Amino acid sequence: MVEQLQWGRSTLVLNDEAFARGFREGRKYYFESLVSSRARSNQLAATELLWLIAAPDEQGRYQLEQDGDLLTSLPEGVANVIGLIAGYLSGPLQPESRPERRQRLAELHAILQRAQNNTPESPPLTQASAAL
Incomplete structure (x- = not known):
């Protein structure tokens, strides 16, 4: 059965298993990190999101990497793509x-x-x- 959850004014349908696993892992990371770094703050920095899936290259741009090997070498890194996803997901949570x-x-x-x-x-x- 496909998992669904209330996402602000919308329903988020986790109809891709890999995405659903990543989503559940991301929620675990978020709540575990509340115990440590953000326990005293209600801020979530973009770099915290980027560090979950990317690492800075020699120029400080975040690139996807696996086992120390860069998987991407985008001129601006993956920050714009991750920002786009976060911005899109924020729509149902915060009105324009x-x-x-x-x-x-x-x-x-x-x-x-x-x-x-x-x-x-x-x-x-x-x-x-x-x-x-």
């Missing part, structure tokens, strides 16, 4: 703020404008997209 919404809609509007300007036959922006 007004400044975030304004920024997101402004970026979307700019993309729509560029697309319209690069395609001569495209129809004018709709009222809905223009209102963004």
Whole structure:
């Protein structure tokens, strides 16, 4: 049976066994670390998340590694990917703020404008997209 749990306003369906195992391990790490490093603090640093799955390379960028061997050599490391996952998962837990919404809609509007300007036959922006 697929495990499901309440995730803020959504239900998180753990329908991939490897993901589900990792999720359970991550929860164990979180609660075990409360006993040690964060027992006195309610902060969770991004570097704590990165250290769970990555190690800094010679330039200080976090890369995936196994048994001391780097598995990735991404120019910016894996921090952006891990941040993207954490940000996506935060959606049901913390509502979008007004400044975030304004920024997101402004970026979307700019993309729509560029697309319209690069395609001569495209129809004018709709009222809905223009209102963004």
